[in-house]
Amino acid sequence: MAPAGAFRHLTLALGAAVAALGSLLFIAWKIYFRGTGTGASWAGWWERELRELREQQSRDPPDGTLDWRQVLILGLDGAGKSSVLHYICSETAKERIAPTQGFNSAQLYTERLEMDLLEVGGSQNLRAYWPHYLSQAHVLVFVVDSVDRSRLLTARQELHALLAEEPRLPLVVLANKQDKSNALSVAELHDELALHTLSGQREFFLLPTSATWASLSTATSVLRVKSLLVTLLSQP
Template sequence: MAALRSLIGAAVAALGSVLFIAWSRFFPVQRRRRRYLECSPATEQVKYLDRQILVLGLDGAGKSSIIHALSTDTTRSSSAPTHGFNSAQILHQGLRIELLEVGGSHNLRTYWKQYLKNAHIMVFVVDSTDSRRLHLARQELHQLLHEEPDLPLMVLANKQDRTTALCLPEIHSELSLHRITSEREVTLLGTSAISDGAAHSTRLQTVKTLLEERLQSLKGTAQNGSNHPQTTQCHTSLQRDG
């Protein structure tokens, strides 16, 4: 009987030791985990400022390919015509940037001006090889500029990879950009939406960076009830990167 009691006591002691070891190993981890959860800052939901880039131009200018390149950092060889609207989104340093394209066919051009009021920058795309319709592009562009005198403007002379493309000074003249005398920021760039870096083209990554920098500068600008910033003296810059 004494031996049995001794055996049971040893078993209980061994079991107690096992339980103590398990408890000492488990609960400190739980306590550390609890302290970590208590001390770690609550996950904050990012609050983005909404900005819109309105992309316009005649049909066939390459607007959809440019939006694709700006939003994905990749180029593609072709794109189906936009018969309505096309949009993409970029998140950049607290900004939620919407790239909104409205198709450039005759019927859709009548709706262009309705989208100007929500835009922070207008990107106007022209086909550098379509000299026959540059006068029409000029007419449409200046009507838009008349509607929104302060809206920053970036003109992309697209398809600079083609041998028949007009050079930037010719595009500048054909679009009568010298007539823009109001207080507006204007930039003219040569691009190629399918090669992103043809001999006389600005890389689309550079275009994207310029747009993001311009929108970042609006973050601290007082809007005074308007979507458009107050700009300094009008200047037109022709940029090439190749």
């Protein structure tokens, strides 16, 4: 009889594969149905924000279409990716945001732009699937826990492995949890993540962030990330 530990590892692996397959199918579904008027009613915390953003649009392009862009949000588990996604898309207070077990997705609209924001879980079982999402991405957002010193080496290795797959993909690194007293500074994280080795051909940004309700009015607000993404993706 196989030991209990073997069954546990098999279960985790199968769960990761199912989650990854589901998110890949979701991407394919989005690409196939984009522009056809077909879609699902995505219940969730971003619905009110999306409705408000649509109402704020002053005018559409002459042909009535929006340029589509995808933002891929990655990072180790516990880095705060789900919180970043929440506060980019919705300026509403939330006491607790559950960790991502598979993937989360949201949409933002500007006058001429439709942005799909796809967050993939950062557990060890899911990281092997990260490279599969790069080909459709227009910007990679990599979230780092500025307090978790013990896993900075892992974060650096995972980040550079992704960058090797897509040498020209624009990169936004978020030094998250800057509201914590023991958080590493942006300069320290720049060194720890070996960001000085990045090619000059890649657009690259390193921002301090605090993905909390209280921080939305501070210099580390994730709303700065939202503005940066709109600027980057609006470029011809």
